[in-house]
Amino acid sequence: MIKNLFICTCCFLMISTPVSGFSATRLKEIARVEGVRDNHVVGYGIVVGLSGTGDSSRSKATLQSVSNALFEFGVKIDESEVHSRNVAAVIVTAKLPPFTNQGDYLDVSVSSMGDARSLVGGTLLLTPLKAPNNIVYALAQGQVSTGAFQYDLNGNLVQKNHTTVGRVPNGAQVERSVNTSLVGEDGVLYLILEHPDFTTAGRVVDAIRQNLGLNDVKAIHAGKIAIKVNPDVDSVSLIRDIENTSVEPDRKAIVVINERTGTVVSGGDVEIDDVTISHGNLKVIITTDYNVSQPSAFLGRASPGVRTMVVPDTEIEVEESLASAIDLPQGTSISDLVAALRQINTSTRDVIVILQAIKSAGALNAELLVQ
Numbered sequence: 396m397i398k399n400l401f402i403c404t405c406c407f408l409m410i411s412t413p414v415s416g417f418s419a420t421r422l423k424e425i426a427r428v429e430g431v432r433d434n435h436v437v438g439y440g441i442v443v444g445l446s447g448t449g450d451s452s453r454s455k456a457t458l459q460s461v462s463n464a465l466f467e468f469g470v471k472i473d474e475s476e477v478h479s480r481n482v483a484a485v486i487v488t489a490k491l492p493p494f495t496n497q498g499d500y501l502d503v504s505v506s507s508m509g510d511a512r513s514l515v516g517g518t519l520l521l522t523p524l525k526a527p528n529n530i531v532y533a534l535a536q537g538q539v540s541t542g543a544f545q546y547d548l549n550g551n552l553v554q555k556n557h558t559t560v561g562r563v564p565n566g567a568q569v570e571r572s573v574n575t576s577l578v579g580e581d582g583v584l585y586l587i588l589e590h591p592d593f594t595t596a597g598r599v600v601d602a603i604r605q606n607l608g609l610n611d612v613k614a615i616h617a618g619k620i621a622i623k624v625n626p627d628v629d630s631v632s633l634i635r636d637i638e639n640t641s642v643e644p645d646r647k648a649i650v651v652i653n654e655r656t657g658t659v660v661s662g663g664d665v666e667i668d669d670v671t672i673s674h675g676n677l678k679v680i681i682t683t684d685y686n687v688s689q690p691s692a693f694l695g696r697a698s699p700g701v702r703t704m705v706v707p708d709t710e711i712e713v714e715e716s717l718a719s720a721i722d723l724p725q726g727t728s729i730s731d732l733v734a735a736l737r738q739i740n741t742s743t744r745d746v747i748v749i750l751q752a753i754k755s756a757g758a759l760n761a762e763l764l765v766q
Contacts, residue, residue, distance in 0.1 A: 422586075422599065423638030426620075429585035430576050434491040436532050440522030442483045442505065442514055442539055448558075449483040449517075454509035457484040464520065483511035487522045487535050487567075495573045500565040503535045513558035514539050524567060532573070537566035577630045584622045584630070586637070591618030594645035602642045607633075648761035650729060652747050659746060661729040661761070668758040729761075 441460050442449070450457040458474040461482055465472055489503040505519055517539045524533040541561035578584050588595060596614040603612050603622065611623035622637070624630060650661040729750075736746055754763045 419641040419643045421638060422602070422640045422642050425590070425595070425642070425644050426586045426588050426599070426638075428577060428634060429587050429619075431493045433493065434526060434532075434573060436489050436491060436524035436526050438487045438522040438524040438535065439508075440485055440487050440505075440519055440535070442485050442507075442511075442517035442519050443481060444516060444518045445481045445483060445511070445514065446516055447480045448513035448515070449480045449511045450507075450509035451480065452478065454484060457482055457509050460484055483514060483517065484508045485514070485519070487519065487524060489524055489533060489535065489567050491526075491532060491569070491573050493573065493575050495569050497569055497572045499569045501533060501567040501569065503563045503566045505539050505561045505563060507559035511559055513541070514561050515541050515558055517561075519563055519566065530571065532571045533567040533569045535563065535567035537563040539563055577634065578624050582624055582626065584624050584634070585615075586620040586622065588618045588620075590644075590646075591616070592645055592647070593617045595642070596620060598645070599642050602640050603637060606640050607636055649764055650750060650759070650761050651764045651766065652750065653766045654744075654747060655766075659733070659743070659750065665729045665759075665761045667727050667729070667732060667753060667760060 441457065441464065452458065455474070458477045461477050461479070462472055462474040485505045485507055487503050487505055489501045491501070495501075503519075503524070505514065507514060519536055519539055522535045523531045524535055525531050539561040540563070541558055586599070588599070593614075596617050596619075599620055600612050600614050603609055603620075609622060612620065614620050624633060648665045650659065650665060652659055733746060736749065741749070750759065750763065751765075753759045
């Protein structure tokens with residue numbers, strides 16, 4: 396006898412529908428000065444000293460790079476004569492923080508370009524790092540640290556992390572300082588809000604006018620504020636006073652849902668309108684037994700038209716639990732809703748479905764962001 400079991404679970408959900416402030420924060424936590432940012436540099440280099448895990452002879456760029464590197468040291472050799480697996484071609488990247496000065500050190504990332512199996516134990520040769528304007532801003536060199544390993548024998552492989560990507564801590568030295576302009580040629584200092592919002596921009600303008608006595612301040616749009624700076628004023632001291640000005644930002648009510656992990660993130664003060672929730676489960680169990688009919692075993696010999704058959708025997712069972720209902724008044728927060736749903740043993744994924752249904756019913760006073 397062969398048995399097949401099929402279970403179908405259905406969720407029934409019924410929805411019927413009949414801002415508090417935030418604490419003040421420093422302006423430096425929600426805004427930045429325009430022009431104060433990181434700058435990216437990149438370079439092409441080679442990593443040497445690998446234990447037979449470098450690029451193969453199929454990587455023509457690596458062979459040419461080795462030939463060119465040797466030529467710089469007075470050794471002339473054609474790339475066709477290079478047969479080494481101890482070298483790998485890599486791309487070197489780094490970020491220049493704002494106000495970087497000549498002589499500062501940077502961490503660099505090293506990534507294999509060819510078919511190297513591992514960069515473990517390698518050393519990066521001197522590599523110039525250029526900005527998009529093709530100017531060299533730093534020189535990188537040093538021991539590559541991957542924090543990984545890879546061992547294989549007889550078809551067995553043990554690996555931790557990526558062996559073809561590594562870092563050189565303090566591996567680049569800055570050769571050219573980064574000039575960061577705080578105040579534009581028009582004498583205007585611009586502030587950029589991390590999260591553009593018209594209400595927040597207006598509050599920033601009011602706070603700067605009241606606390607610093609600056610009148611020539613205006614919001615260009617929801618994410619940018621312009622401040623006219625007197626040429627006689629020390630711009631660094633002015634920015635210090637601006638970034639320490641307290642502002643109460645206006646935040647939009649958002650409920651974030653991650654359906655893959657079943658995670659719901661929301662501020663506890665997100666409110667909902669009058670709502671009644673009825674939630675229950677219907678479980679359908681279908682059991683199928685396959686019986687084998689062999690009439691020839693009883694007749695002694697098979698008669699014309701008589702043959703062995705598999706006959707399915709199906710039973711259907713329905714289990715329906717009573718729907719649990721909760722009634723929440725207007726002004727109830729998401730935290731109160733979740734607490735009420737937990738009392739009726741609602742799973743996290745069911746909470747997500749309920750929140751989506753409440754939003755569709757127009758009772759959720761927040762933006763529902765599903766990831």
